[in-house]
Amino acid sequence: MARKILLENIDIPGIKDYEVYRKNGGYRAVEKAIKTMTPDEIVEQVKTSGIRGRGGAGFPMGLKWSFIDKKSGKPRHLVVNADESEPGTFKDRFLMEHIPHLLIEGAIISSFALEANLSYIYIRGEYMWVFKILEKAIKEAYANGWLGKNILGTGYNLDLYVHCGAGAYICGEETALIESLEGKRGNPRIKPPFPAVSGLWSEPTVVNNVESISAVSWIVNNSGEEYAKIGLGKSTGTKLISASGHIKNPGVYEIEMGMTVDEFMNSDQYLGGMIDDRPLKAFIPGGSSVPILPANYIFKTANGEDRLMTYESLADGGFTTGSSMGSGGFIVYNDSACVVRNTWNFSRFYHHESCGQCSPCREGTGWMEKILERIENGHGRQEDIDLLWDIQSKIEGNTICPLGDAAAWPVAAAIRHFREEFEYHVRFPERIKNRNHFVNEPMEKVRHLLSL
Amino acid sequence: MEKKEYNQEINITEELMARINEFIGHYPEGKKKSAMLPVLHAVQDAHDNWLSVPLMNKVAKILEVHPIEVYEVVTFYTMFNQHPRGKYTFEFCRTSCCSIRGGEDMLDYACNKLGIKEGGTTEDGMFSVVGTECLGACGYGPMLQLGDFYHEHLTEEKFDALVEDCKQGKIKLD
Numbered sequence: 001m002a003r004k005i006l007l008e009n010i011d012i013p014g015i016k017d018y019e020v021y022r023k024n025g026g027y028r029a030v031e032k033a034i035k036t037m038t039p040d041e042i043v044e045q046v047k048t049s050g051i052r053g054r055g056g057a058g059f060p061m062g063l064k065w066s067f068i069d070k071k072s073g074k075p076r077h078l079v080v081n082a083d084e085s086e087p088g089t090f091k092d093r094f095l096m097e098h099i100p101h102l103l104i105e106g107a108i109i110s111s112f113a114l115e116a117n118l119s120y121i122y123i124r125g126e127y128m129w130v131f132k133i134l135e136k137a138i139k140e141a142y143a144n145g146w147l148g149k150n151i152l153g154t155g156y157n158l159d160l161y162v163h164c165g166a167g168a169y170i171c172g173e174e175t176a177l178i179e180s181l182e183g184k185r186g187n188p189r190i191k192p193p194f195p196a197v198s199g200l201w202s203e204p205t206v207v208n209n210v211e212s213i214s215a216v217s218w219i220v221n222n223s224g225e226e227y228a229k230i231g232l233g234k235s236t237g238t239k240l241i242s243a244s245g246h247i248k249n250p251g252v253y254e255i256e257m258g259m260t261v262d263e264f265m266n267s268d269q270y271l272g273g274m275i276d277d278r279p280l281k282a283f284i285p286g287g288s289s290v291p292i293l294p295a296n297y298i299f300k301t302a303n304g305e306d307r308l309m310t311y312e313s314l315a316d317g318g319f320t321t322g323s324s325m326g327s328g329g330f331i332v333y334n335d336s337a338c339v340v341r342n343t344w345n346f347s348r349f350y351h352h353e354s355c356g357q358c359s360p361c362r363e364g365t366g367w368m369e370k371i372l373e374r375i376e377n378g379h380g381r382q383e384d385i386d387l388l389w390d391i392q393s394k395i396e397g398n399t400i401c402p403l404g405d406a407a408a409w410p411v412a413a414a415i416r417h418f419r420e421e422f423e424y425h426v427r428f429p430e431r432i433k434n435r436n437h438f439v440n441e442p443m444e445k446v447r448h449l450l451s452l
Numbered sequence: 453m454e455k456k457e458y459n460q461e462i463n464i465t466e467e468l469m470a471r472i473n474e475f476i477g478h479y480p481e482g483k484k485k486s487a488m489l490p491v492l493h494a495v496q497d498a499h500d501n502w503l504s505v506p507l508m509n510k511v512a513k514i515l516e517v518h519p520i521e522v523y524e525v526v527t528f529y530t531m532f533n534q535h536p537r538g539k540y541t542f543e544f545c546r547t548s549c550c551s552i553r554g555g556e557d558m559l560d561y562a563c564n565k566l567g568i569k570e571g572g573t574t575e576d577g578m579f580s581v582v583g584t585e586c587l588g589a590c591g592y593g594p595m596l597q598l599g600d601f602y603h604e605h606l607t608e609e610k611f612d613a614l615v616e617d618c619k620q621g622k623i624k625l626d
Contacts, residue, residue, distance in 0.1 A: 063524045087586040118480070125531045126492065126587050128600035128626070161478040166489050166529035169585070183488030183515070185528040201483060243591060244549040250591030288548060288586075319617075329590065337552050345548045350583050 018140035029217035042113035048224030050236035055209030056327040058102035067196035069204040085169040086287035088329025091240035092210035095251040100137040106213040125166040169353035174207035188401035231256030235310035245332035248272030278334040286326020287404030291413030344372035361404040364395040372388040378429030460504035501534040538580030547586040548592030599625025
């Protein structure tokens with residue numbers, strides 16, 4: 001289960017630099033792709049690999065590529081989404097910081113497959129030092145003939161540039177990202193038309209996550225069939241997991257999909273169990289937008305099967321007893337975490353990041369933040385919990401982009417699984433006074449108090 | 453409340469103009485506007501980390517767009533400042549993952565140490581403290597951003613040392 005694809009060479013000293021990267025087999029895949037394969041053959045390989053988009057939605061990448069409009073004759077573009085801003089996620093930064101050429105190599109092959117001659121990497125503005133790392137790496141790639149005119153004498157031209165955002169979570173949504181790349185506010189567009197038909201400057205565009213594009217070199221070198229053998233069922237390949245929260249070893253891990261959540265969370269090779277050996281209370285497997293799960297649904301699904309690190313198993317039980325792989329932002333909470341405070345924290349985030357285009361999201365996220373703030377601070381009313389439920393249900397599905405859903409789901413899941421904690425906050429405000437005052441008594445006692 | 457007026461000296465140096473033109477060159481003919489975000493970053497960095505209206509107007513001229521197109525971008529993105537900030541602006545992440553590892557406590561500590569409120573600037577214009585949303589360092593919290601760099605696994609002692617280094621001019625911002 002310790003199979004590595006993306007991080008295989010990460011420990012080689014100097015792998016960040018072109019020379020070392022090249023000596024260790026770097027850019028071999030570009031040679032193979034451009035000299036011996038046709039663009040359609042590469043798209044087929046990616047389809048066969050079964051790789052699913054690693055940004056959060058999990059859409060099959062080969063299928064997405066096959067939608068790009070090659071008939072209209074308009075210029076095409078690949079845009080790599082490096083706007084990583086989902087709370088709990090910091091894997092793309094790790095890749096770009098430590099092995100930038102892996103992304104550039106993948107971007108060249110992917111652009112060739114899409115028959116694009118002008119591509120961009122859109123990186124969030126806060127990662128400014130990583131922006132400079134990428135700028136340097138791209139210069140090295142130009143200097144060595146991997147980018148520019150007539151690459152490897154094949155007649156293929158490609159320009160690749162890095163573009164920076166300026167602090168807006170919404171720009172991780174692909175159409176908002178395109179707007180931002182056009183020099184505008186990050187307001188998502190109504191789909192259809194999809195970017196594959198009308199994207200950047202109304203030209204056919206594919207937007208893919210950093211981790212997805214970084215896997216392309218391996219697929220070209222080893223074939224899509226080989227990639228599909230890794231992992232489990234429809235969750236092929238490896239996945240980067242960003243682990244944070246109350247665990248012994250936070251950080252970025254590459255895992256072969258199919259490992260049990262138990263092994264990932266508790267083995268010393270991975271997260272090493274809980275810090276201070278306090279009990280596990282809850283976890284979020286895929287970044288702040290996906291439902292939080294209580295301890296009893298973490299290691300086992302509702303059917304009593306082992307919960308696995310795959311798209312299917314993490315989603316087992318739907319939103320009632322399951323969650324989602326999302327972006328792989330794995331956040332672990334022990335009993336000192338307050339679910340109400342945490343949900344308020346997330347709602348503040350979504351309120352702050354809403355672009356303001358759709359009223360359910362613009363207004364709803366603000367209301368949720370305010371109501372959660374008053375519950376957390378001891379001014380909640382009994383009807384507030386139902387009101388929260390009502391608001392979140394009216395945001396979900398009623399907005400142009402998925403930010404509305406992403407703001408609604410964490411609130412819904414928190415109420416679904418931790419309603420007692422909300423009621424406890426409302427009925428016994430004197431027991432929850434500030435951020436250090438979590439539910440500091442056994443749940444049996446909480447239940448007893450609530451039953452009185 | 454009395455409204456403060458700030459003046460900003462605009463100085464587009466040759467070096468800055470070269471950087472601006474480099475960015476503009478990344479986009480096809482007629483798509484100068486696409487360079488908006490990278491250009492605003494470069495211009496802001498060269499002007500004490502904020503963008504006054506005259507400076508935004510100047511950027512509009514360079515990019516050949518209407519001033520409103522620059523204003524709407526500057527007001528949308530949180531990294532662009534419309535008012536002066538401290539020379540050293542500590543931006544603390546306070547979203548969940550950092551928060552449960554003490555992010556909000558670190559933010560309070562910084563405010564108390566510097567004698568300012570969240571969002572405020574010290575009177576000498578040296579330091580600002582701001583609470584921000586997720587910066588993508590979730591496994592390494594508590595953390596702060598200072599200039600182009602992250603300072604992670606913060607403790608009170610580390611923060612004290614950082615402030616001292618800033619005072620002595622030892623800290624690089626880009």
